[in-house]
Amino acid sequence: LAVSVPQVIKYESVIHEFDPYFNFRVTQFLSKNGIYEFWNWFDDRTWYPLGRVIGGTVYPGLTLTAGSIWWFVNALNIPLSVETVCVFTAPIFSAIASWATYLLTKEAKGTGAGLMAAAILAMVPSYISRSVAGSYDNEAVAIFALVFTFYLYVKTLNTGSLFYATLNALSYFYMVCSWGGYTFIINLIPMHVLLCIVTGRYSSRLYIAYAPLVILGTLLAALVPVVGFNAVLTSEHFASFLVFIILHVVAFVYYIKGLLTPRLFKMAMTLVITVGLAVCFAVVAILVALVASSPTKGWSGRSLSLLDPTYASKYIPIIASVSEHQPPTWPSYFMDINVLAFLVPAGIISCFLPLSDASSFMVLYLVTAVYFSGVMVRLMLVLAPAACILSGIALSSAFDVLTRSMKFQLSKLFDDGPAI
Known part of the structure; x- marks a missing residue:
């Protein structure tokens, strides 16, 4: 939200890129015509001249979420346009995602680790790229x-x-x-x-x-x-x-x-x-x-391209031609997750001290996310929460060791110090 609000105030409320604009157009139709018309809508302007059956070919979660928010705020007599709701959907859900990250990490390693993970997710570049205002995907x-x-x-x-x-x-x-x-x-x-x-x-x-x-x-x-x-x-x-x-x-x-x-x-x-x-x-x-x-x-084409990175380039060129479906380079990891690349290994070690069902799930989540992000750069977005969680656990463990050391030194100082 801190990244998104200033740019909207300084410039204007804009939907970015092609897919977000298509989602915005679908949300406009939903808010104007209702959900039943949305399920049965044949859009003759998408994939022209073939057209597209919208209700049966899109994942409706984003559209229904933004449409529900628009209906709710207008029921409260708050006159927001559909465009404004769509622009701010991603920043609002990024804040909620930080809260969910806190809850997940808290279940695995305690409140301190949860707070650190939530704070890191709010700043990680990989997630910011998909949660700024106007990124309505x-x-x-x-x-x-x-x-x-x-x-x-x-x-x-x-x-x-x-x-x-x-x-x-x-x-x-x-x-x-x-x-x-x-x-x-x-x-x-x-x-x-x-x-x-x-x-x-x-x-x-x-x-x-x-x-x-x-x-x-x-x-x-x-x-x-x-x-x-x-x-x-x-x-x-x-x-x-x-x-x-x-x-x-x-x-x-x-x-x-x-x-x-x-x-x-x-x-x-x-x-x-x-x-x-x-x-x-x-x-x-x-x-x-x-x-x-x-x-x-x-298997679907995208799933096969994850299991076999050469599959799309051989059989489905349209998938391979999309830049975000290409494997990332090593600098991409340091650009997208930054210093977390060095904290994650320490987080893995912390998860084994002691190992529980929850902490083993965190390690497995990270390992699988690292593999899939190495196949397709778009899936760096799936790696970002895992990297934030493991880094939050590592920093929390380090702070615990530091505070215990400080308490020990202070107690030793006051116990062994000269009498006044």
């Missing part, structure tokens, strides 16, 4: 939805509350509505669940944190027209279903272990493993058949 609200979904997942891990698990699924639904980067969430969280199972950290809290997200989140995601049945048919979502099955097998094993004697449990395990392997082979065979029937093996 999907990422304006999607980064908040991303961080808030992770917060609710970690909160559920720490509390085992079904209430937070339900909110987590709703936050994931908002992320699906806002940006195609929701596939990062539905793959990162299963990776963390699998990591917890493999390292022997399974608990009922882990089950509550994950199972409702897969069931309720997938059902809600299928309601978004641009996603639809892709929520269950594309390869981007198969990892979540596979881990969902593994989680239930592990939960069943722990349940049986509590009922049977060690000898009977060993016999039951033999039976469960035999049946489980047969079921797994059947499921894998079905998935392989479904994936093999697709020319792209069930």
Whole structure:
């Protein structure tokens, strides 16, 4: 907000670039004609002369958010134009994203780390580029939805509350509505669940944190027209279903272990493993058949370009031609996250002292974000919150050590000093 307000006052309220202007035009139509007309709108001026079915081809989260804000402020007799609301949507949500970053880091490493992470996110250049006034693109609200979904997942891990698990699924639904980067969430969280199972950290809290997200989140995601049945048919979502099955097998094993004697449990395990392997082979065979029937093996073009950086340049030149889809150079990291590149390794070490479910999730988030940002420069935006969180943890740990040292020296001075 501190960056955005002066430029609007000094110059004027302007929408930047092509995509934000298209989103502004869609929001204008929504505010003028209502949501039902918006879902059924065929715009003959976009992709002329072919036209475009807007309701079924855009992620509606940004448009519906700005339209709802405009309806709300006008209901309060505050005469703001649609353009003004659209211009300030990104700065407002950047402030809310800092709050969500504070909550997420607080759950992992305490209040001090949360305050440091929120302060750093407010200043990191990588996020400022997408949160200035007039940057009315999907990422304006999607980064908040991303961080808030992770917060609710970690909160559920720490509390085992079904209430937070339900909110987590709703936050994931908002992320699906806002940006195609929701596939990062539905793959990162299963990776963390699998990591917890493999390292022997399974608990009922882990089950509550994950199972409702897969069931309720997938059902809600299928309601978004641009996603639809892709929520269950594309390869981007198969990892979540596979881990969902593994989680239930592990939960069943722990349940049986509590009922049977060690000898009977060993016999039951033999039976469960035999049946489980047969079921797994059947499921894998079905998935392989479904994936093999697709020319792209069930993956979208952008997802394949993340897994294979050379795919877009070979088969989809229109994706490779976009500058923000190119791999970043090393100077880009220092320009976008600045000094955080040196603080992040210290934050990783702090997460292991001690290692918890929440801190292991932070490390996994950072590692995956670093990989994807190295493939596509646009995804530096996904790396920015992770770098801010780990840097906030590192600085907080350093300040804790410093204050403890100062307290020790002062106490030693007053205890051993000369009597007056």
